Amino acid sequence: MSLEIEEFLHTERLPHIWCPGCGNGIVTAAFLRAALDLGLKRESTVVVSGIGCSSRASNYIDLGTVHSIHGRAIAVATGIKMARPNFTVIVLTGDGDGAAIGGNHLIHACRRNIDLTCVLFNNQIYGMTGGQLSPTMEVGGRATTAPHGHVEPPFDLCRLTEAAGASFVARGTAGHIRQLEKLIKKGIAHPGFAFIEAVVPCPTEYGRRNGTANAPRMLDDERTRSISKAKAAGLSRQELAGKIVTGILHEDTTAPEFLQAYTADARAQAEEASAPAAKEQK
Amino acid sequence: MLNCPMHMDQWHSHLLGERVDQSSLVIQGNRACALGALDAGVRFFAGYPISPSSEIMEAMADRLPAAGGVFIQMEDEIASICACIGAALTGELAMTATSGPGFSLMQEALGYAIMVETPLLIVNVMRVGPSTGRPTAPSQGDVMQARWGTHGDHPAIVLAASNVADMYRLTMAAVRFAQRFRTPVILLADQLVGQMRESFSPELIGRYRLTSGDFDFTPGYIHPDLAREVHRPHVLGSGSHPHVTGLFHDDTGFPTNDPEKSDSFLRELYNKVAHHRNELCLYDVKNEGKGRVCIVAYGSCARTARAAWKLADQEGLPVEVLHLYTLFPLPVEIIQQVARRVEFMLIPELNLGQYAHEVRKMAEQWTTVIGMGKIDGTLFTPREILDRIAELIGKYESV
Structure with missing residues (x-):
């Protein structure tokens, strides 16, 4: 049986490197279904990733794929998009890659509201390097670099990106496959910077250290902790502790998109420059 | 991208902000560099302000959009070189300019550009270092960093400008080398060369302009004599859908851990510059x-x-x-x-x-x-x- 997503999959490169129970494959498949539904073309679609478990997704995707350097996927994607505004450019990144080492590029891309789509796989841990803490790890979480429990508070990446200027912000989980697919699809279609946080289970590196080394149970837990934006609106901060607020959290289709503004400005400059004779006559 | 809306005679007047039908004119080294880059076909610039190189970026900000190109001031030097790499991967001629501290920040991405065989121009207008040093005094302290700054064994093409005319013509040469060898080229200048003004003959402009007969600017073009050493011309959107990675990769572009393939990959990367030394050495x-x-x-x-x-x-x-x-x-x-x-x-x-x-x-x-x-x-x-x-x-x- 062949799956429809195989059209955009390098099946000859499988099996993938992800551990059993990892949620990265679920998010990658959701992205591929969204790409198929939107009719994205290989010639004009580029997936850019950084370094880390989630960023390895670009190895298996049969589109234009750039596996760049740690933390810099958004910066590379910015260059691609500016050079080829007609391309659809998607960034696949993780919580370490996108929110720690690459945090500065993330907020600046939000501020510019450049038409990129960033899907950030959030598993709260550095999996590839063996289980170190990430900036999205909850207080009390255990990692090789927080062996006695983490003391720092985590980022709420959706609040962060909205505040920084992203015009589309959403959160889904690997436990809600169809919703995630819809969110990614809407994000790609959105004209402006779209940020989608995908909460994924990491049973091997996170789970084993935090008493949840069971993939189905971790997915179940994501589902039970999830709450819609509408329901969350009525709850206090205390009541929301430990909950995962999912769905489209912010959407503004009227915010000026960077490339459109840039191109209009460049056209005006070019017109002015091509009429120096008229200028001299003045 | 937009097409250049101007004729070439208007073009230089426009770039220099003055008429060019004089026997010579006086311009700053950094501006001559920007002029050389535009004449060589550079159409993408991403940078971050730093003394004593900022005038290159300012000139590009002023002139590049109207010339049909893209200028963007990024959030730091790492983002600047990465945006340039992204643009270069689509086949655009891209450059950035910086000074010592910014050049230090660019080193990791520089290695990536070498690894994925991406043409790129990086201008380093040197200041006295290390650290913040003396930002507005000349130095040649980054020579070995230009050669060995990024980690691992790698090829390097490094040019050094000694006057304003050099800032123009070596910028053009650097762009040409970058395209031909599909690798980043570093142009070293220093505070003196970058910020001084001296007379500059517009005749140079004609003499050193690269024409299509001189060089093939087709994205992804590989000269036949380099076909063995250049692995994959990664051009996004050229009809193929390549995979680009900084991991050791084979001819398919996908990662490999095979010792034999790793060895030949790196040796060929190194040799594509080493074996063409005579062509690259200007003196x-x-x-x-x-x-x-x-x-x-x-x-x-x-x-x-x-x-x-x-x-x-x-x-x-x-x-x-x-x-x-x-x-x-x-x-x-x-x-x-x-x-x-x-x-x-x-x-x-x-x-x-x-x-x-x-x-x-x-x-x-x-x-x-x-x-x-x-x-x-x-x-x-x-x-x-x-x-x-x-x-x-x-x-x-x-x-």
């Missing part, structure tokens, strides 16, 4: 074959060296000057050729002997290599160099 010899002492110099020190040679000529000292425009790949043949015929090689540098050490390795079996270093943010005077030469010759004769 100039003054008073060829007539000196007992040869001053080997590059960048702003080459200006002093030329002045010292003229003074030596008046005073009857036998001096020749080897002016190097290409620092890496090492100009082994020319250095050894000169080393065989002179008694001393004197290398004045605005650092503590970074390049003298390289020359010593190549030349010490034939001649005595003497370094002369200065790190106080000032230049050598011709007299200082001449005094040292007189001292060397005197010492030699008294033995």
Whole structure:
């Protein structure tokens, strides 16, 4: 049986490197279904990733794929998009890659509201390097670099990106496959910077250290902790502790998109420059 | 991208902000660099402000959008070089400009660009370092960083500009080399060369303009004589859908851990520059074959060296000057050729002997290599160099 997503999959490169129970494959498949539904073309679609478990997704995707350097996927994607505004450019990144080492590029891309789509796989841990803490790890979480429990508070990446200027912000989980697919699809279609946080289970590196080394149970837990934006609106901060607020959290289709503004400005400059004779006559 | 809306005659007037139908004009080195880049076809610039290089970025911000290109000020130098790499992966000619601290930040991405064989121009207008150092004083302290700054064994093409005209023509040469060898090229300037103004002949513009007959600008084009060493021309959107990775990869573009493939991949990457050394090494010899002492110099020190040679000529000292425009790949043949015929090689540098050490390795079996270093943010005077030469010759004769 062949799956429809195989059209955009390098099946000859499988099996993938992800551990059993990892949620990265679920998010990658959701992205591929969204790409198929939107009719994205290989010639004009580029997936850019950084370094880390989630960023390895670009190895298996049969589109234009750039596996760049740690933390810099958004910066590379910015260059691609500016050079080829007609391309659809998607960034696949993780919580370490996108929110720690690459945090500065993330907020600046939000501020510019450049038409990129960033899907950030959030598993709260550095999996590839063996289980170190990430900036999205909850207080009390255990990692090789927080062996006695983490003391720092985590980022709420959706609040962060909205505040920084992203015009589309959403959160889904690997436990809600169809919703995630819809969110990614809407994000790609959105004209402006779209940020989608995908909460994924990491049973091997996170789970084993935090008493949840069971993939189905971790997915179940994501589902039970999830709450819609509408329901969350009525709850206090205390009541929301430990909950995962999912769905489209912010959407503004009227915010000026960077490339459109840039191109209009460049056209005006070019017109002015091509009429120096008229200028001299003045 | 937009097409250039202007004719070339309007073009230079527009770029320079003044008419170009004069016999010569006075412009700043950094602006000459921007002009050279635009003439060479650079249509993408991403940068971050830093003294003493910011005028390159300012000129690009002013002129590039109207020229149908893209200018963007990024959030830091890492983002700047990464955006350039992204644009270059689509086939655009991209560049960035910076100074020491920013150049340090770019090193990791520079290695990525080498690894994925992406053409790119990086201009480093050197200041005195390390650290913040003295941002508005000249230095040549980044020579070895330009060669070995990024980790791992890698090829490097490094050019050095000594005056305003060089900032124009070496920028063009650097772009040409980057395209031909599909690798980043580093152009070193220093605060003096970048920020001073001197006369610049518009004739140069015609003489050094690269035409389509001169070079093939087709994205992803690989010259037949480089076909073996260049692996994959990654051009996003060219009909193929490549995978680009900084991991060791094979000819398919996908990662490999195979020892044999890893070895041949890196060796071929290295050799594509090493095997074309003669084509890449630009130099100039003054008073060829007539000196007992040869001053080997590059960048702003080459200006002093030329002045010292003229003074030596008046005073009857036998001096020749080897002016190097290409620092890496090492100009082994020319250095050894000169080393065989002179008694001393004197290398004045605005650092503590970074390049003298390289020359010593190549030349010490034939001649005595003497370094002369200065790190106080000032230049050598011709007299200082001449005094040292007189001292060397005197010492030699008294033995």
